[in-house]
Amino acid sequence: MKLDPNEKLDILEVLRDLDQYRPRRKGWVWRQRLPEQTIGPFIYKDTSPGLKRSVPLPAAEYFSHIDPQCDLVITTEIASGRFEDDLRRMRMAAWHGADHIMVIRTTGQSHIDGLIEGTPEGVGGIPISRKQIRATRKALDAIEDEVGRPINFHSYVSGVAGPEIAVLFVEEGVNGAHQDPQYNVLYRDINMHRSFVDAAESKKIMADAGILQLDGAHNANATAKEAWKVTPELFVQHAVNTAYSRAAGMAPVQIALSTVPPTAPPAPKLRLDLPYAVALRELFKGYKFRAQQNTRYMEADMVETTVSHVLDTLISRLTETDIQSTITPDEGRNIPWHYNNIAGVNTARQTLMGLDGLDELLDIRQDGAFREQVRELKERAVLFLEEILAQGGYYQAVEAGHFVDSGYYPERRGDGIVRDPEGGDCAATVIRRAADYGAPVCSHFGANRYAGKAGKPCGDYGGCTLCDPAKIRYIDEADDEDNVMRRLEIPLAERAQGLLRPEVEKHGDGVVCLTLFIPDEPHTAMQAALEIARHMGLNNPEVINQRVMHPAEGSLFEIKGTVDLVIDKNALPAFSQIQPLADDEIEAWVRPRAIHVVAATVGEDEHTVGLHEILDIKHGGIEKYGFLCHNLGSSVSIEAVLDKVEQTGALAVLISTVVTHADIHKQHMQRLARLAAERGLRPKVLLIAGGPRIDERLARECGMDTGFGHGTTGRDVASFLVRRWQGQDR
Numbered sequence: 001m002k003l004d005p006n007e008k009l010d011i012l013e014v015l016r017d018l019d020q021y022r023p024r025r026k027g028w029v030w031r032q033r034l035p036e037q038t039i040g041p042f043i044y045k046d047t048s049p050g051l052k053r054s055v056p057l058p059a060a061e062y063f064s065h066i067d068p069q070c071d072l073v074i075t076t077e078i079a080s081g082r083f084e085d086d087l088r089r090m091r092m093a094a095w096h097g098a099d100h101i102m103v104i105r106t107t108g109q110s111h112i113d114g115l116i117e118g119t120p121e122g123v124g125g126i127p128i129s130r131k132q133i134r135a136t137r138k139a140l141d142a143i144e145d146e147v148g149r150p151i152n153f154h155s156y157v158s159g160v161a162g163p164e165i166a167v168l169f170v171e172e173g174v175n176g177a178h179q180d181p182q183y184n185v186l187y188r189d190i191n192m193h194r195s196f197v198d199a200a201e202s203k204k205i206m207a208d209a210g211i212l213q214l215d216g217a218h219n220a221n222a223t224a225k226e227a228w229k230v231t232p233e234l235f236v237q238h239a240v241n242t243a244y245s246r247a248a249g250m251a252p253v254q255i256a257l258s259t260v261p262p263t264a265p266p267a268p269k270l271r272l273d274l275p276y277a278v279a280l281r282e283l284f285k286g287y288k289f290r291a292q293q294n295t296r297y298m299e300a301d302m303v304e305t306t307v308s309h310v311l312d313t314l315i316s317r318l319t320e321t322d323i324q325s326t327i328t329p330d331e332g333r334n335i336p337w338h339y340n341n342i343a344g345v346n347t348a349r350q351t352l353m354g355l356d357g358l359d360e361l362l363d364i365r366q367d368g369a370f371r372e373q374v375r376e377l378k379e380r381a382v383l384f385l386e387e388i389l390a391q392g393g394y395y396q397a398v399e400a401g402h403f404v405d406s407g408y409y410p411e412r413r414g415d416g417i418v419r420d421p422e423g424g425d426c427a428a429t430v431i432r433r434a435a436d437y438g439a440p441v442c443s444h445f446g447a448n449r450y451a452g453k454a455g456k457p458c459g460d461y462g463g464c465t466l467c468d469p470a471k472i473r474y475i476d477e478a479d480d481e482d483n484v485m486r487r488l489e490i491p492l493a494e495r496a497q498g499l500l501r502p503e504v505e506k507h508g509d510g511v512v513c514l515t516l517f518i519p520d521e522p523h524t525a526m527q528a529a530l531e532i533a534r535h536m537g538l539n540n541p542e543v544i545n546q547r548v549m550h551p552a553e554g555s556l557f558e559i560k561g562t563v564d565l566v567i568d569k570n571a572l573p574a575f576s577q578i579q580p581l582a583d584d585e586i587e588a589w590v591r592p593r594a595i596h597v598v599a600a601t602v603g604e605d606e607h608t609v610g611l612h613e614i615l616d617i618k619h620g621g622i623e624k625y626g627f628l629c630h631n632l633g634s635s636v637s638i639e640a641v642l643d644k645v646e647q648t649g650a651l652a653v654l655i656s657t658v659v660t661h662a663d664i665h666k667q668h669m670q671r672l673a674r675l676a677a678e679r680g681l682r683p684k685v686l687l688i689a690g691g692p693r694i695d696e697r698l699a700r701e702c703g704m705d706t707g708f709g710h711g712t713t714g715r716d717v718a719s720f721l722v723r724r725w726q727g728q729d730r
């Protein structure tokens with residue numbers, strides 16, 4: 001399957017012949033770290049090979065449109081309910097630099113003791129099924145070809161069907177997965193013994209396939225009352241899962257510790273988080289580090305969240321990190337909207353590029369409080385581990401509620417998560433293996449009657465699904481109604497008709513977001529804001545963020561709601577906007593020619609701000625290209641303008657006219673056109689009018705060469721002039 005950058009992803013092509021699809025590879029792919037790389041005008045220190053196609057950062061246009069790619073893998077985490085809508089989100093994320101796609105599972109899948117088939121719709125996440133994985137991996141194959149970089153597809157081996165899910169992931173080419181039995185125990189209340197026995201099997205299966213493992217320590221950050229106090233426990237959780245993973249046969253390079261800087265401003269973030277981040281890397285040298293951004297202290301304000309995530313990413317760059325995972329800035333207020341996945345990826349990409357080569361500039365001071373804090377954290381963690389051993393082991397520690405306690409260990413407040421070693425989901429379901437137990441697939445932890453040949457136990461019985469994909473049974477759909485083809489009926493019909501609806505998460509969800517400021521005390525302001533949203537036609541308007549600017553002066557609101565609006569794109573005016581020339585191209589043409597330009601605000605008009613924006617170098621005006629500008633100021637007569645043209649030999653006139661009562665702006669333009677012609681200055685001298693009520697059509701009707709309205713920049717004006725003169729070979 002091949003993607004055309006000018007065409008939307010064809011979901012029907014993705015779904016076609018899925019029973020024949022085979023994944024390209026097994027296991028995880030890291031980026032290639034390049035020690036030095038020249039990209040555009042710069043030499044970078046912490047980058048990987050660039051992409052074939054991408055959407056550069058907005059500011060890239062000032063640096064020859066470069067889009068340097070950092071050395072860390074960048075994750076985006078998707079949570080919707082319809083995998084078919086997530087594929088586009090993945091494509092958008094890949095074009096913005098993500099190469100690790102994590103898809104949250106539907107609520108409750110952890111408690112389903114078996115595999116889900118088909119493509120049912122999920123809640124808060126996707127029902128992970130064979131068909132969903134195949135479709136997603138197949139789409140990611142095409143997306144990685146389109147951007148020119150391998151993309152890692154990630155999911156979760158947890159819950160009561162862990163081993164089965166692990167085998168499914170290996171069969172279907174999943175590249176990374178969370179696997180940490182402590183997650184089952186602490187957050188899903190699944191029986192401890194079942195969780196650890198399943199984990200050994202799952203880890204061995206993952207290990208043999210090279211699937212990168214993430215542990216679950218980040219969940220303690222998100223759950224703890226005061227997250228910075230849970231840091232000693234995080235080391236313990238990492239230690240338990242890491243040691244168990246090694247015992248199950250995983251190599252250190254496959255074991256990624258999932259670490260979140262625990263705090264957020266107004267806490268003194270780096271003074272609390274950096275010692276922990278450094279202590280972690282020192283204690284677990286030789287493993288991989290997957291840095292995740294903080295979700296514990298996310299509220300609804302996307303600016304605040306983004307700043308915290310920039311600080312998290314700074315900590316990643318200050319320490320050794322292999323994966324920078326991102327959190328969408330709206331995760332604190334709703335199921336992530338697709339363009340906020342992209343916002344999260346851009347925060348990481350932009351920050352990491354800004355910090356390129358940081359370790360050549362800064363060292364972390366080893367004197368003073370820092371090194372003391374690092375040592376103390378390690379000591380608290382070791383004491384915690386020793387206490388677990390003293391009290392009989394992990395099960396007993398959890399039974400005593402020693403995990404996610406809000407005390408700063410060894411302080412305890414007795415509010416930790418308590419689990420009964422004999423209780424929880426699927427208690428008493430682990431039975432001793434018979435002496436002649438035979439494993440269904442080659443990857444297996446523990447005794448197996450099948451010895452096989454050359455390390456392939458399945459050789460004793462004609463092959464297993466891990467070694468012979470032909471043995472995989474592909475079931476396709478399991479429900480005639482709850483499946484992707486049913487869900488696609490309306491979206492595909494509307495797409496075929498060229499109908500467009502606004503959306504944030506799912507195709508056609510019609511959700512829009514309104515930002516407005518209301519100058520009153522918070523409660524009145526909120527009611528007024530909602531009322532305005534209703535008058536604007538938003539159904540079920542809901543405030544998703546209120547930022548108080550002042551208790552009496554007013555608040556800023558973000559309001560979401562749905563609109564029943566559908567646009568027929570075939571009825572839209574043809575799009576013809578000409579892109580402005582690049583700054584360096586304009587300057588290269590203008591500066592050597594020493595071109596004079598006469599500008600003025602004409603008639604009885606004192607509004608000069610707009611003209612200054614177009615002319616002055618400070619505002620990015622045309623002076624910066626080398627134009628010799630003669631600004632005659634305000635309330636200037638047309639005669640005076642033309643006198644100056646004759647004096648200077650100017651090749652262009654820029655008049656600004658804001659006042660329009662009695663059509664005075666048209667009269668100015670018509671008079672300028674007539675008098676310039678009478679003086680024989682036409683067509684040599686170009687005439688341009690500008691102002692909030694001016695546009696190209698009106699200006700040309702009044703005898704100008706063109707006109708510019710609201711939002712015009714000096715670059716727009718200069719591009720027009722240069723293109724016109726180039727056409728006249730000046």
Ligand SMILES: Cc1ncc(COP(=O)(O)O)c(/C=N/CC[C@H](N)C(=O)O)c1O
Binds near residue numbers: 077
């Ligand atoms: C160790 C572990 N196992 C399983 C699951 C998923 O488990 P359910 O299917 O029961 O939701 C999770 C979930 N974490 C979400 C990603 C997180 N926001 C992240 O950035 O890593 C997990 O952390």
